[in-house]
Amino acid sequence: MSTEDGLREQPPVLAKGSWIYLIAPTKEEMQEVSRGSGIPLDFLEYPLDEEEIPRIEFDDSGVLVIIRVPVARGSTYDTVPLGIIITEDVVITVCPEDNPVISELGSGRAKGFYTFKRTRFLLHILFNASVLYLRYLRQIDRKSEGIRIMLEHSTRNKELMDLLDLGKSLVYFTASLRSNEIVMEKILKLYLSGRTGGGEEGRFIKMYEEDRELLEDVITENKQAIEMGDIYTSILNSTMDAFASVISNNLNIVMKFLTAVTIILMIPTTVASFYGMNVLLPGQSSPYAFTGTLLVSALFSIAVTILFRRRHMF
Incomplete structure (x- = not known):
């Protein structure tokens, strides 16, 4: 899809300024995109690994940015890798499953979002991921509070297991947020060192003053999410310890x-x-x-x- 001049239409495959979004692509689809864009096939395969860690990788044909984004699975939460590949002509995103971070951009609700502004596009994805982390963290806090109230009247195994699942989700979130922070700080260092305006990196990540402001907002949101995750984790651990003591005392x-x-x-x-x-x-x-x-x-x-x-x- 392309959003240049505010229009949303289906452009030819790999047209300049296009955004190609791959969700759990097949081997044939990845090979077709790789041939059309000139990017290595590995760039498309890395984000499909569930255990892939966030990082930035440069190549003559483009740059690969991998972050981890949150997903809700019923009453539990997890993170999955999301790859953003930026070339001189197109932006390609690869994810093993659909997620709200990208869906919101595709819906056209995001303000100031244009696919031909590749760096701005990348920063919008990072910002949406941080905002989604904050949203899910608040949901986890509300769910844990509801379970805590239920445990005051009943100490069934189900409620305790639900708390344990939420605790695992918080661990996944905080670990992914810290890894994403490293990627964001590297992008900021590229800008401060002047490498986003020239050289191999500058061919694909061109950042202007307004982009730096957005990047700083992204880093701020991410740090806030990390702090919230740490606080909620501490509260949840204290709650689990307290109820363990209560159960032992009742026994x-x-x-x-x-x-x-x-x-x-x-x-x-x-x-x-x-x-x-x-x-x-x-x-x-x-x-x-x-x-x-x-x-x-x-x-x-x-x-x-x-x-x-x-x-x-x-």
């Missing part, structure tokens, strides 16, 4: 209660056992022997119950 209380009840119930059994022996016992011939046995058992049980109560075993 101790239950065990203490059951122990006290067992001791109290053993008293009547012990007294009755004495009078069940086939030996001479005091008062065994009395018509009130059974009643006396019950009274003694009751008195001992009441006395032990009062003692345990004073020691807060109930």
Whole structure:
């Protein structure tokens, strides 16, 4: 698609100023794009590796920028690699699955977005990724708060596993955000060193003053997302530790209660056992022997119950 002069239309394949968006492309599709653009096939294959780390790689035919973008999968969150390939004529994005970072640009809602402004296009993607991280981080915080409230009334395994899943999502987010930050800082260093205006890098990443302002905004948003991720991770870990202590404490209380009840119930059994022996016992011939046995058992049980109560075993 092309957005030059505010028009959105389907241009010929690899037309100058085009944006080619590949979602989980086949081998044949990647080979076709590689032949048409002149970029190495590896540039198209790297972003399809789920474990690919963010980085910048230069080649005579273009530059490859890989970042990790967030995706929501039901109640959990993850990150996937997104490759942005910039040549002298086109911009190519490659991702193993569709994601809101690119979808929003493709919808035409983004302001000041033009595919022929390649560096601005790259910065818009970075900015959208940082904003999406912030959005998902707030969602994670709201979900964890809801689970915390549920755990106050019930300590089922499901809620604990949900908290664990959110904690894993936060770890993925903060790790990806820090890796993205390295890419952003490298782009800023290229600009400050003057290498975006000439040389091999400058052929593909040409940055102007307004682009630097956008890049600084991107870095600021990314740093804010990192800080939020660290804060939410700390809160979630504290919550998990607190509920682990509560569960352990509840177990101790239950065990203490059951122990006290067992001791109290053993008293009547012990007294009755004495009078069940086939030996001479005091008062065994009395018509009130059974009643006396019950009274003694009751008195001992009441006395032990009062003692345990004073020691807060109930």
